[in-house]
Amino acid sequence: MRKADSRQESILLAATIGSGTLVIGVFFLMLHLGWPLLVSGQFFSLLFQEWRPAEGIYGIYPMLVGSIAISLLALVISLPISLGAAFSATLLAPFWARSFLLLLVRYMAGIPTVVYGFVAVFFLVPFMREHVTGGSGFTILAAAIVLAILISPTMIIFFVNGLNSVSRSHRLAVDALGGRPTQKLLYLLIPQAWPSLAAGTIMGLGRAMGDTLISLMVAGNSIAVPETVTDSARTLTAHIALVIAADFSGMEFMSIFSCGIVLYIFTVLSVGVIRLSTGNKIE
Amino acid sequence: MRWLAERFIIGLSLISTALLFLCVVVVTTSVFWRGLDAYNLQLIFGTVNPLDALLGRKPVFNGLLPALAGTALLVCCALAVATPVGLATGIYLAEYAPSRWRVVLSALFDILAGLPSIVIGLSGFAVTIYLHRLFPGRIGPCLLISALSLGFLVLPYIIRSTQLALESVEPAARLTAPALGATRWQTIRHVLLPASTSRILGGIILAIGRAAEDTAVIMLTGVVASAGLPRSLLEQFEALPFFIYYISSQYSTSDELEMGFAASFLLLLLCGFLFLLAFVFEKFLTRNFSTR
Numbered sequence: 001m002r003k004a005d006s007r008q009e010s011i012l013l014a015a016t017i018g019s020g021t022l023v024i025g026v027f028f029l030m031l032h033l034g035w036p037l038l039v040s041g042q043f044f045s046l047l048f049q050e051w052r053p054a055e056g057i058y059g060i061y062p063m064l065v066g067s068i069a070i071s072l073l074a075l076v077i078s079l080p081i082s083l084g085a086a087f088s089a090t091l092l093a094p095f096w097a098r099s100f101l102l103l104l105v106r107y108m109a110g111i112p113t114v115v116y117g118f119v120a121v122f123f124l125v126p127f128m129r130e131h132v133t134g135g136s137g138f139t140i141l142a143a144a145i146v147l148a149i150l151i152s153p154t155m156i157i158f159f160v161n162g163l164n165s166v167s168r169s170h171r172l173a174v175d176a177l178g179g180r181p182t183q184k185l186l187y188l189l190i191p192q193a194w195p196s197l198a199a200g201t202i203m204g205l206g207r208a209m210g211d212t213l214i215s216l217m218v219a220g221n222s223i224a225v226p227e228t229v230t231d232s233a234r235t236l237t238a239h240i241a242l243v244i245a246a247d248f249s250g251m252e253f254m255s256i257f258s259c260g261i262v263l264y265i266f267t268v269l270s271v272g273v274i275r276l277s278t279g280n281k282i283e
Numbered sequence: 284m285r286w287l288a289e290r291f292i293i294g295l296s297l298i299s300t301a302l303l304f305l306c307v308v309v310v311t312t313s314v315f316w317r318g319l320d321a322y323n324l325q326l327i328f329g330t331v332n333p334l335d336a337l338l339g340r341k342p343v344f345n346g347l348l349p350a351l352a353g354t355a356l357l358v359c360c361a362l363a364v365a366t367p368v369g370l371a372t373g374i375y376l377a378e379y380a381p382s383r384w385r386v387v388l389s390a391l392f393d394i395l396a397g398l399p400s401i402v403i404g405l406s407g408f409a410v411t412i413y414l415h416r417l418f419p420g421r422i423g424p425c426l427l428i429s430a431l432s433l434g435f436l437v438l439p440y441i442i443r444s445t446q447l448a449l450e451s452v453e454p455a456a457r458l459t460a461p462a463l464g465a466t467r468w469q470t471i472r473h474v475l476l477p478a479s480t481s482r483i484l485g486g487i488i489l490a491i492g493r494a495a496e497d498t499a500v501i502m503l504t505g506v507v508a509s510a511g512l513p514r515s516l517l518e519q520f521e522a523l524p525f526f527i528y529y530i531s532s533q534y535s536t537s538d539e540l541e542m543g544f545a546a547s548f549l550l551l552l553l554c555g556f557l558f559l560l561a562f563v564f565e566k567f568l569t570r571n572f573s574t575r
Binding site: 008 | 292369379390398409468503530543544547562
């Protein structure tokens, strides 16, 4: 190898190491800034306490519950829809409609989060207020519905890739045996592709957990622990945005870094599960 | 029983496809219709003469120009940082990295891709705090910090599309140049990169779309509701997605609300177009040596 060649390699290596370090650096940055609170309040008790700044208690339990409730509900709504759409796009729709459907899904993926939020605030929330939940209309249910629409393209794209990667010779074998498309789907594609179906679901859950704008705009941001889906709730992500907007110093400010740490750890876990279930690679 | 399952699957697919289609149509048309009265030059320039506004002679107070300019500058700066780094990292991962390191590093960038944008915004904010301690009074939340954070946010998109594009080049094309005596870098520079340009471009376009629509990152790193046209990288700025968010909670007149809808439609058009373009680049324009 020539000298000039190794120079290029070291430049590329430097960029790689730099960006890799930044990813780990983000975690330690949050750990460092949240450290005083983590040491004094102990991370785990922080997770199970309520948020009462007036009494000096900065637990993030309500936000944790809010995040989990909203994202799980969104997943429950979105999973059947995404599965159905993915089935259509791979197999069941007429051939010409499949690429149109995929195009539609890409376009959906491109709709900005803030636009979904905006539409929800002025159409879905008043509708919920008048016909379904009553009260202010800013509820877990409303946020979960919007989030379900938001995460469906991610899941559909993942499902479609998984279903399409089932080996061609197996599919031809089903066709040769006279199997109907639905039979091919039920007895070949789904059993073969279930790891990527599972991975796509976790990916959707991750997107729902990580979204800020929808819950900030639609879920109402109450700091009480939610009890039903028609309650208002605050998520970890929205909490970060709200506290920064309100306050710049003190323990309250430090506590948002524990939210950041929880979200980071959640991401690491979900990426780990996805990589294990799909072998090695995402997409 | 099995017959029932098949019927159920068909029903599910039909209903969910229809539902998705309905959602897209409802979101797009409702945004379009509610902003209908606001689509004119006034939307962008307010009550100021367009020429004066563009030349910066008069500030625009009730138009979208500052937000549009802020978003454009923001996206340019973010991409200027993320593109070279992302390309270099993607090339290294695909062509140079030993396989064990490749697994570790791509796991790391998967984590980055999965990190909620608010966490990236939070770390950008944390960096601002440190910088503020180092240079008191000079560096606060500003466009530069936002652009760097956004660049970090979209970095995995560029890395992954570069890596995947290079790895999917036909083995025949990959082996010819080294067989003729080209070095590794010459092969990358003259064969592999040209062969995968359109997929890499697709990734970059996707990154532009993500950078333009993201609100959570800039919310924590320096966007404000009224700052005027961006004057310097070290000042606060306006951006289109934040304007929409701000209007949704703070609007006072129906005109402002209409402007919010119109702004939403602009952003929707921009991002929808970019994502479709990225899809076209990725799927249809890919040069394929094997089919020639």
